[in-house]
Amino acid sequence: MQVTETLNEGLKRAYTITLSAAELEAKVNEKLVEAQPEVEMKGFRKGKVPMALLKKQFGQRVIGEAMQESIDGAMNKHFEESGDRPALQPDVKMTNEDWKEGDDVEVAMSYEALPTIPEVDLKGVALEKLVVKADDAAVTEALEGLAENAQNFEAKDGASEDGDQVVIDFVGSVDGEEFEGGAGEDYPLVLGSNSFIPGFEEQLVGKKSGEAVDVNVSFPEEYGAEHLAGKEALFKCTVKEVKAAAKAEINDDLAKQFGAEDLDAMKAQITERLEAEYAGAARAVQKRALLDALDGKVDFDLPPSLVEAEAKQIAHQLWHDENPDVQGHDHPEIETTDEHTKLANRRVRLGLLLAELGQKAEVEVTDAEITQAIMNQARQYPGQERQFFEFVQQNPQMQQQLRAPIFEDKVVDYVFELADVTEKEVSKADLEKAIEALDEE
Known part of the structure; x- marks a missing residue:
């Protein structure tokens, strides 16, 4: 040979x-x-x-x-x-x-060939870690939001309005024949919730307690029950009670609705959740600062094919961001610009550097981490979780797409540990400004 x-x-x-x-x-x-x-x-x-x-x-x-x-x-x-x-x-x-x-x-x-990646003195990388504490105002704002969502309904006089709850008895029929599942008693229906067939709830607006209402609707053509799809139906309804929405009081009872022992325990949970959210946002700011620092410390030849492929991917993604109505890929060819290529150079350079750092540090992505990532993705397809899971297991390219961001985050955490990191306590508003600055760059 x-x-x-x-x-x-x-x-x-x-x-x-x-x-x-x-x-x-x-x-x-x-x-x-x-x-x-x-x-x-x-x-x-x-x-x-x-x-x-x-x-x-x-x-x-x-x-x-x-x-x-x-x-x-x-x-x-x-x-x-x-x-x-x-x-x-x-x-x-x-x-x-x-x-x-x-x-x-x-x-x-x-x-x-992949280039030789130069050594980087990670201890010479200086970073700032933003720290935000959840103040009383933020906790109160979160509590008020929960109270809004946990609204109660209290009986009212007068006609029903959009947003009110009506308690109804109803019997549905198609061509004079009642159908299975078309009847109910003491059903609490919030008007405007769109939980019933289109056109149903609107006909119950302006009705009073004790009033009988004939609701005429048509089942959608794509309705789940084929024998009802596209059919006209009559629902004979009796409005038994009209209730207006009332915001829940912020007290121990509200806390118990959300699984907390009392209001103090709920406040502690909210504080923990808010500070976890702030920490996640602060990490994004710190990660960008790290990538900027690394980008300024290294320079090496890049494989043209990788840069070209990345530039095309960037151009394609940005085009779809600007044209959200186009879901598929049946569109004109998208030309890459110098700006796309410049961004691609940075991404490829940093990607190769992080891969090298991770390899030398023996950073690994475990099977459990991949499984968790697959499960998180599968939740986006309700009812089809098993099919999605099996699809990913049989698709190495999809597994790599899920593995890559996990690997990158673990490498970034490894570099954070070696870098010179100082904490700086800031306000929520300052953190929000820092996040907005990321989007503008």
Whole structure:
């Protein structure tokens, strides 16, 4: 096997791999000898089929396998000896397309090598960690929001309005026939909640307690029950009570509605939750500062293919952000700009640097962390969680997409531990300004 370098320019590499006819024949014979003991053929005992007959019967298929294994072996040996790591899958193609049995095999291999990443003095990286305490005003604001959501309904005089709750009895029918599931008693319906068929709740606005109302609606064409889909229906309703929304009082009873022992315990929970949210936002600010610092400390050649792919991805994502109505990819080709390329250079450089730091620090993403990430994603598909889980398990590319941000965050945490970090207590408003500044950059 001969490997000859044909290009070494920057990070671009190209080689010619020559597999001689004799080497290929030896590999084929080796594979046939290995398989011979298990081969059964009419007229011969198991394992006693002559080699000449085996070659005639299976030779063509084995030649392809032997050729692939030999080239793969030569490539692996090359990467082990050279220390090169390809940025993307190497481009490999056979150059003597008119090849016939008995000829040497010639293959061209080209790739872009990942660059050598320079050492970075992480202890020389100075960072500021913003710390925000949850003050009484923030806790009170959160409590008032919970009280708003936990609103009670109290009986009122007069006609119902949007936002009121009406307690109703109802019986539904289609073409004069009552249908299963179309009746209810003492049902509390909040007008404007859109929990009933479109058009139903609007017809109960302006009604008083004790009033009988005929509600005429049409089931949607895509309604779950096929025998009702698209049908006109009559619901005979009796309004038994009209109630107005009243904000819940902030007290121990409200706390118990949300699973807390009392109001003080609920305040403690809210304080903890708010400060966790502030810490998450502060971490985003600190991470950006870290990436800026690292970006200023390192400079090395980047594989053009990675930069080009990243620039296209950035341009594509920004185009969809500006055109949210276009869900698919049936749109004109999106051209990359110098700004896209500049951002791509930064992302690729930092991505390679973080990967190198993580590898040297032996940072690993556990199976449990991947499983948790899959479960978090699966919650976005109610009722289809199992299918999503199975899809990801069978899709290595999807697993890598979930693994990458986990790995990056673990590397960032590792660098935080080594960097010179000082804490600075700031207000919630200051933290919000810092977050807004991230979006503007």
